[in-house]
Amino acid sequence: MSFEISIGPQHPIHVEPLMLRLSVEGELIVDVDVDVSYIHRGIEKALEARPYIQGLYLVERICGICNAAHSLCYCLNVEQLLGKEAPPRAKYLRIVVEELSRIHSHLLWLGHYFHTLGFETLFMYFWRDRERIMDMLELITGNRVTTSYNTIGGVRRDLTPEAEQRLRRTLDYIEERMRYYEKVIDSEPTILARTQGVGILKPSDAVRLGVVGPHLRASGVKHDVRLDDPYSGHDEIPFNVITWDTCDCYARVKVRIREVYESVNMIRYALDHMPSGDYRLKIPPFFKAPPGESLSRVEAPRGELVHYSISDGGDRPYRYKVRTPTLANLLSVVEMLRSRDGYEVYIADVPAILGGIDPCICCSARVMVTDEARRRRTIMTLEDVIKISRERGAKRR
Amino acid sequence: MGLVEKLVKKCRARSPWILLFDTGACNACDIEIAACLTPRYDVERFGVLARGSPRHADILVVTGPVTRQARDRLIRIYEQMPEPKYVVAAGTCATSGGVYWGCYNTYPSLDSVIPVHAYVSGCPVKPEAILKAISILVEKIEKGEV
Numbered sequence: 001m002s003f004e005i006s007i008g009p010q011h012p013i014h015v016e017p018l019m020l021r022l023s024v025e026g027e028l029i030v031d032v033d034v035d036v037s038y039i040h041r042g043i044e045k046a047l048e049a050r051p052y053i054q055g056l057y058l059v060e061r062i063c064g065i066c067n068a069a070h071s072l073c074y075c076l077n078v079e080q081l082l083g084k085e086a087p088p089r090a091k092y093l094r095i096v097v098e099e100l101s102r103i104h105s106h107l108l109w110l111g112h113y114f115h116t117l118g119f120e121t122l123f124m125y126f127w128r129d130r131e132r133i134m135d136m137l138e139l140i141t142g143n144r145v146t147t148s149y150n151t152i153g154g155v156r157r158d159l160t161p162e163a164e165q166r167l168r169r170t171l172d173y174i175e176e177r178m179r180y181y182e183k184v185i186d187s188e189p190t191i192l193a194r195t196q197g198v199g200i201l202k203p204s205d206a207v208r209l210g211v212v213g214p215h216l217r218a219s220g221v222k223h224d225v226r227l228d229d230p231y232s233g234h235d236e237i238p239f240n241v242i243t244w245d246t247c248d249c250y251a252r253v254k255v256r257i258r259e260v261y262e263s264v265n266m267i268r269y270a271l272d273h274m275p276s277g278d279y280r281l282k283i284p285p286f287f288k289a290p291p292g293e294s295l296s297r298v299e300a301p302r303g304e305l306v307h308y309s310i311s312d313g314g315d316r317p318y319r320y321k322v323r324t325p326t327l328a329n330l331l332s333v334v335e336m337l338r339s340r341d342g343y344e345v346y347i348a349d350v351p352a353i354l355g356g357i358d359p360c361i362c363c364s365a366r367v368m369v370t371d372e373a374r375r376r377r378t379i380m381t382l383e384d385v386i387k388i389s390r391e392r393g394a395k396r397r
Numbered sequence: 398m399g400l401v402e403k404l405v406k407k408c409r410a411r412s413p414w415i416l417l418f419d420t421g422a423c424n425a426c427d428i429e430i431a432a433c434l435t436p437r438y439d440v441e442r443f444g445v446l447a448r449g450s451p452r453h454a455d456i457l458v459v460t461g462p463v464t465r466q467a468r469d470r471l472i473r474i475y476e477q478m479p480e481p482k483y484v485v486a487a488g489t490c491a492t493s494g495g496v497y498w499g500c501y502n503t504y505p506s507l508d509s510v511i512p513v514h515a516y517v518s519g520c521p522v523k524p525e526a527i528l529k530a531i532s533i534l535v536e537k538i539e540k541g542e543v
Binding site: 037042057123 | 424427436520
């Protein structure tokens, strides 16, 4: 007998509404349907009605967590239309803020992920350390989350020597803490039981489904826009592309932890080799872009982010298209949640698998179980789902 | 007002449990509200707990502009909350539509959909601002002003 379970679209901690409809047989999941329409605001259409400089603020608010990546991608796109390039110092400053925001996003994800697995202490630890990064973002850019740092033709502020000193001290602190957390994660049987062998995505499937970012690298595929298509002076800064070949949720945790080290080293290199000179070009606030089209790619914390625009020679885009990494990764959730020959997925693994793609959208708040044959409905709360999830962890151990 | 009622009112003000609902926000306000629960801001010292179910919550914190798709769900969640219930509009989008003003798929503000008791401005809201809003609201609940 097949049951249908709806998950979402509301969840207590950090949410974008997402509706998952799972078909289950017993505890096994056999089919999945994803609905992401709850968040649709019509940003692409709104961009067509705003001058380029106003679009910058709208684009930043597509996603609050990867706002630095979105604004960078937009600026690169418009600069490409105008045929201009940011000065070298601006490029390095953009990398500093981009990588800081990557660290903040990865720490946020790690904390939230262990929260869904029931490891509250690590959640608090990660978010405590994340506050140090937020302080640095506030010091450098002037705001904690939505930074508005990138602007068309460069960045909005220069980096002061005092800020640089504090930034270096924070990086040392974060690196030391991450080494500790990596040790904790590798030696904690609960985490290993809940993540190893769960949510396996084979490299061939990952490539076929167009998966991007840390999620793809955790399937052992070496792909990173910063390496393949350096967009902001990334060809001058040495870094390693982290991959892991176990293809499960454990790999996703490891890849993100190792990426924090890489980001720390990239920021240090950028600070050491910071070019002198201007940090932005003089571009008037309202301008007309020549007719044409342009495409820009940025490696956002969650993966490859693509912006595409068409200009008809006016002061606003004729068409603007955004492809976010989570949309690319959601297809793989369907693949990972579907039980097949020899690969079994249980309801208790849903938070671990869905959380594993760093979805921006984690909803397991109100689960409604529908028994279609008997027309009976039971509503489960988040606590119930987490309880099932934790019981399962205890059994596996 | 009887003694029992006074006691209930006092107790209610000491444990305002909140429910967070994102009606179309960009996540920035959501992560700032989540940051309130973590060690730096630690909203739990005021008795605030984040709940998963609307039936457990006293205060509904709404972030983001209300999208057409999320509107019915928001009203359903609001109706599921037990009385007395309070609503906080967190962030400029929930207060007045913010940067999404004029988008074809959003409502102009949260108070055009459900009644609102407190507005917190900021894009995104700062954790300190949320703490202040909740403490003011709690004070008013205790005095019986809302």
